[in-house]
Every structure is written in C-alpha cells, then in structure tokens.
Amino acid sequence: MDFNALDHPYFMREALHEAEQAGLAGEMPIGAVVVHAGTIIGRGRARHTQRHSEIAHAELNALLEAEKHIHDHIHDGIVLYTTVEPCVMCLGAVVMSDVDHIVFGLYDVNIHPQQMLAMPYVRRHIRDYLGGILVEESLELFKRFRQQDVPFFSLSSAP
Numbered sequence: 001m002d003f004n005a006l007d008h009p010y011f012m013r014e015a016l017h018e019a020e021q022a023g024l025a026g027e028m029p030i031g032a033v034v035v036h037a038g039t040i041i042g043r044g045r046a047r048h049t050q051r052h053s054e055i056a057h058a059e060l061n062a063l064l065e066a067e068k069h070i071h072d073h074i075h076d077g078i079v080l081y082t083t084v085e086p087c088v089m090c091l092g093a094v095v096m097s098d099v100d101h102i103v104f105g106l107y108d109v110n111i112h113p114q115q116m117l118a119m120p121y122v123r124r125h126i127r128d129y130l131g132g133i134l135v136e137e138s139l140e141l142f143k144r145f146r147q148q149d150v151p152f153f154s155l156s157s158a159p
C-alpha cells in the first residue's frame with residue numbers, strides 16, 4: 001500500500017461524519033474509520049453517554065467493528081482515521097489491532113505520544129503518524145457541540 005497516495009481528506013470526511021453524528025447525539029464530537037485497500041472496514045464514534053463508559057472512544061469502537069475483518073484477512077496496510085489525536089488507550093489498541101498507519105485531525109494538547117511512539121515495540125507497528133488533516137473541520141465540531149473542550153485541542157503539534 002502506498003500511504004502517501006491515499007486520499008486522506010476523503011476518509012477524514014467520513015470520520016468527521018461519525019463525529020458530527022456523535023455530537024448530535026450529545027456525545028463528544030469524535031469519529032473514526034478504519035480503512036483497508038480503499039474500503040472502510042470499521043466505523044466508530046464516541047459513545048460515552050450511551051454506553052455509560054469512559055472507554056467508549058471513537059477509535060476503539062471503529063477498531064472493534066473492524067477487528068474480525070482484520071483478524072481473518074489482513075496483515076498490513078490498515079489505516080485508522082480519527083478526528084482527534086488518539087489517547088494512550090486507543091494508541092495501544094491500534095498497535096494490538098495490527099493497524100499500522102494513523103491519520104488524525106486535531107492535536108490533543110495533553111497527549112505527548114512521542115515517548116510511546118519511540119518505544120521499539122510501538123515503532124515496529126506504527127509506520128505513519130500523520131496529524132492535521134481537515135483540522136479546521138474537526139475544531140468546528142467542538143465549537144458547535146463542546147465549546148468547553150476547545151482549549152484541550154490544537155491545530156498544530158505542540159512545540
């Protein structure tokens with residue numbers, strides 16, 4: 001798979017659609033899709049309120065939807081698109097799911113994943129880690145649905 005040839009904005013728009021649906025449902029406006037060979041094999045959105053769960057993150061939900069397909073058929077070339085930078089739990093789930101590329105929108109100012117990404121075990125699994133895709137659109141969703149959380153996100157990576 002040629003990672004650089006992927007239409008990142010196209011798939012991020014799909015993740016943003018999930019994020020908007022989450023926002024409309026009163027959840028955190030975060031969405032994610034898992035992509036293999038140009039096809040979406042998993043979709044997820046934040047469902048904290050619906051599931052009474054602190055760990056029902058969009059990325060985890062998308063990975064759970066994709067996991068059977070991944071387990072049965074796929075060994076590489078899988079991309080997770082998420083509208084915000086993954087948390088440590090979701091980054092760990094990405095590694096354990098054999099997903100090897102991460103594309104996200106907004107940067108999380110509280111997450112400094114460099115040390116985790118530098119771990120040899122993680123580095124072997126995550127080949128690309130690309131942020132800032134359709135970042136304005138992701139921020140707009142927070143302004144619309146979760147104004148109080150806007151300060152936790154950034155349009156660019158922390159210095």
Ligand SMILES: [Zn+2]
Pocket residue numbers: 057058059060086087088089090091
């Ligand atoms: Zn997470």
